Amino acid sequence: MNKKIGFFAFAVVFVFFFLSAVYLHPFGEPSETDMDDYFIDNGQNETGANNVVTSIVFDYRGYDTLGEATVLFTAVAGVAVAFRRLKK
Amino acid sequence: MRGMSKIVRTITNILYSFIIIFGFYIIMHGHLTPGGGFQGGAVVASAFALLVVSYGALKIKDMLKAKNFSVSECSGLLAFIGLGFLGIGTVFFYNFLAGKGGLFGNVIYGINPGDLNTAGVLPLMNIAVGIEVLSGLTLIILYMFNANNPKEEK
Amino acid sequence: MIYNFPFIAAVILIGLGVYACMFKRNLIKIVIGISLIESGVNLFLITLGYRKGVAPIYTNAPSGASMVLPTPQALTLTSIVIGVATTALMLSFVMTIYKHYKTLDARKARRLKG
DSSP: OHHHHHHHHHHHHHHHHHHHHHTSSOTTOOSOOHHHHHHHHHHHHHHOOSBHHHHIIIIITHHHHHHHHHHHHHHHHHHHHHTOOOOO | OOOOOHHHHHHHHHHHHHHHHHHHHHHHTTTTSSOOHHHHHHHHHHHHHHHHHHHHHHHHHHHSOHHHHHHHHHHHHHHHHHHHHHTTTTSTTOOTTTTSSSTTOBOOOSSBSOOSSBSTTHHHHHHHHHHHHHHHHHHHHHHHHHTTOGGGGO | OGGGHHHHHHHHHHHHHHHHHHHOOBHHHHHHHHHHHHHHHHHHHHHHTOOSSBOSBOBTOOTTOOBOOHHHHHHHHHHHHHHHHHHHHHHHHHHHHHHHHSOOBTTTTTSOOO
16 A cells, blocks of 8 residues: 555656657757857956866855765765764 | 785886876866866875775784874865965955965956966865865765774774 | 656665665775766756757857756766865775775774774
């Protein structure tokens, strides 16, 4: 009985995802592109980097990268804690 | 864990230096070509993983010390945050070196073959993040390998 | 509908991951399911920002070509590294659980042991 309810919920969620993917905007035509067009046009003047993705990662959205580096540091610290040697 | 056969160790001796140099090339050219600190750090960490897998955790313990990688990971993260704080005169994470003509200060507009001396503070941040990622992933691999042999942990 | 096939592929990946998380007992399989959900979300972000063009890099770019959207690629770049870190953390916890309980079944590894 419990498993049947689980299957039903999974089927409902999957059908919802599938229909939303089918009725999304057509592939290859993003709807809102103003911000990205600004980055492509002005990113080279403002940061001097040829690679627009790098200028977004480290300059326009530097806070995102800072949080990401902190998450990586915390994950390494967690692995070190999980495998630490216990005192006999 | 014991090491692998002599064939694997010979190929590793030939290949790992080239893999490390390719990873640092990806880190250094992050503002010109596809790549950057994260991807180059992952490539260098894969070279260290190849060393650990082929030689085994016993022989590699003298070569790759976990304490050194821990120190370099912390220094990479601190260098990244410090580079963010150096632009605090305007805002946090301000690109204070771009367009000034000094270190990494050139500015080229339009389509160009690529000049390494551009992009201000971005290459320095790439190097800092690359050092952090390569030491972090290598630390994870070393800890997971050392966890498998409880007798050798001393 | 057939033009939306990349979105449908991402949804199928996410559905497989959710299925593995809901109906599997093995902890390694649950970790694999979470990694599948991550891959599906990354694929969805990348396909959401695609338009006909070249990569957003000015080094030796063909003149006059439009470029794909750079922001989803930057966010996916950070998402991949976070995914690697969290997968390593989950696998290390699974190894600790296996050492403690001598089993990988999520149902049997719930007793409070000293």
